[in-house]
Amino acid sequence: MSTQHYEVLVIGSGPAGEGAAMMASKNHKRVALVERYHDVGGGCTHWGTIPSKALRHAVKTLHDARLNPFLGPAMADLRLTFPQLLSSAGRVVATQVAHRQRYYQRNNVPLLRGSARFLDANTVEVSAKSSSQRITADHFIIATGSRPYHPPELDFSHPRVVDSDTVLRYDENPFSVTIYGAGVIGSEYASIFVNLGAKVTLVNTQDRLMSFLDGEITEALSYHLRQQGCIIRHNETMQGVEPRENDVVLHLSSGRRIxxxxxxxxxxxxxxxxxxxLEALGLNPDSRGQLKVNGHYQTGQAHIYAVGDVAGPPALASAAYVQGRYAVSHILDPQLPPHRFELMPNGIYTIPEISSVGRTEAELQRDQVPYEVGQANFRQLARAQMTEETAGLLKILFHAETLEVLGVHCFGDRASEIVHIGQTVMAQPSNSLEYFIDTTFNYPTMAEAYRVAAHNGLNRLA
Incomplete structure (x- = not known):
């Protein structure tokens, strides 16, 4: 068996692996990438972010059309099922795969098809169905991503028990859906199914939705989910699941059955x-399959890096790409300081969306930072009134003395786009709330919310 050698071998073609491979290639490193699936893109493209957000868009478009006074009557008899709406994701996935395939071709990064297994600290065997090859490398970057956690007591082979991957292959139109877990994925799917017209129960193991977010924002999301018909059960834990031929029953520790x-x-x-x-190399994943890394994304073997979901939080596609790039940057320059995410936004694609960057009110209160809040309700904005997307708000948290912008939190249509304006201002040395006062915004736009919120905040100062 012949052996090939590379300076950098990347394992996994999701956002983290792509970021690493492109960075290595651009810096003239001899790099190859291993991918076990038949197409590049990783879970983000094929089972996670892209198909679920494409589904969300299709559901929201249908829902908005039915509410439109001009289109609604014409669509009254239109019945689109969950599988029909899901089919819209196929085009997006195919386009994304084609674009990413070309990235590797243009940058001369060989794609090695198969599953990678370390034979020793410097050798990997890549095995496909009918062939295998050995690869040696100076540095390895593990970017293999993640999959839904499966409790051993649940029977996921039953057609009525699905996870966030297999739900994308569900071929019926459910009348009722129970979602166990009210984090980002659970909340997003609750929005999708309830806007599709299903009866949805969202079971949350904590006392409020997504406690890492601003409390006012999550309260707004809870309100709108309930207004749309979703039932939310907080502080509940699973006792068991009873799959049956025509339905499935979730048994909760409280005694409730759903x-x-x-x-x-x-x-x-x-x-x-x-x-x-990995275990033979002294690299032992934790109970959730994640590898421990340092601030440079190095594992216990300094020449083996782990980036993206397999390295743990924040487990975001946007962050994973940056992590992959940084790992290669550290290979190029070992004197680089540990990586710190500065002003990393999050985007949660519920209906309406949530996005934020910077600190929350709870964090500022904990650290005794003198701050004030500026707020704009979307119902005040002409653009929101025109598009009938009046549900939502923009919050700006700023230092009460220096006017430095400390956090931006948005709930509403296009929140994941709107937040980047605040992120850009916060990244500047001259970061100040006054930017939003002095800058001319196009009118009418959703961006105008920043001006409204800034004036609202200044009016609160003593």
């Missing part, structure tokens, strides 16, 4: 680190 057509398990993810021969 019957539905479909149970979507959305409570945690597991890193894809199994069967890679």
């Amino acid at each position: 019957k539905s057509d479909l149970l979507l398990w959305a409570n945690g993810r597991t890193g894809n680190s199994q069967d890679m021969g």
